[in-house]
Amino acid sequence: MLMHMINRPSMKALIAFLILGMFHACTYEYTHDLESIKQEVIAAEKTFATMAAVDGVPLAFSHFAAEDVVMLRGKSLIKGKREMKDYFALQTLTDVKLAWEPTFVDVAASGDMAYTYGPYTFSAKDTSGVMIADTGYFHTVWKRQPTGEWRFVWD
Numbered sequence: 001m002l003m004h005m006i007n008r009p010s011m012k013a014l015i016a017f018l019i020l021g022m023f024h025a026c027t028y029e030y031t032h033d034l035e036s037i038k039q040e041v042i043a044a045e046k047t048f049a050t051m052a053a054v055d056g057v058p059l060a061f062s063h064f065a066a067e068d069v070v071m072l073r074g075k076s077l078i079k080g081k082r083e084m085k086d087y088f089a090l091q092t093l094t095d096v097k098l099a100w101e102p103t104f105v106d107v108a109a110s111g112d113m114a115y116t117y118g119p120y121t122f123s124a125k126d127t128s129g130v131m132i133a134d135t136g137y138f139h140t141v142w143k144r145q146p147t148g149e150w151r152f153v154w155d
Contacts, residue, residue, distance in 0.1 A: 032111035041114040041142050044150040045102045057098050058088035066143055066151035093124035093132075100138050112144040 044064070052060035062085060071078040071087075078087050100120035107114040117140070123133040141154035 032107075032109070034107050034109075034111070037107045037111050037114065038105045041105050041107065041116060041150055042102055044142065045100075045105075045116050045140065048152075049100050052098050057096055058085070058091075061088065061155075064152055065155075066145065066153045069151075069153055069155070071155045092127050095131075096122075096124040098122050102140075114142040114150070116140050116142065 048060055048064045051063060062081070065081050065084055067081050069079075069081055069084055071084060073087065078084050098120065101118050102116040103118035105114060105116045117137055119135065120138045121133070121135050123131060125131055138155070140152050142150045143153045145151050
């Protein structure tokens with residue numbers, strides 16, 4: 001009955017419209033609010049830095065690292081959260097202070113990866129009580145976790 005109500009040119013137009021709609025649905029890319037995501041990443045970075053200052057570097061790194069984290073320390077790569085915790089457990093420095101602030105953030109178009117960089121300052125006492133200090137620039141790569149939280153995967 002419905003077929004008799006729709007004339008042939010209208011039926012062809014409807015079919016063409018449906019086909020075009022399907023192609024559009026297949027090629028449509030979800031656009032994220034990248035500025036909001038940048039603010040999320042900056043907030044995570046700042047919370048990470050605050051936690052390092054208040055609760056200590058090992059605890060902050062453990063909290064904000066993804067399970068598959070990779071860190072470059074000296075000329076060695078530390079791979080995975082377990083190795084990272086072992087690395088911090090072996091450290092003999094005392095009075096460690098690490099501060100940093102992101103001055104740049106960018107986010108992947110997909111909204112699930114980001115990177116930050118900015119200046120850092122580091123100071124600590126070695127085993128003989130001598131104060132050591134360093135300044136430079138950090139670079140961190142962040143990945144949104146299935147829970148929605150941001151965790152770093154490269155430092």
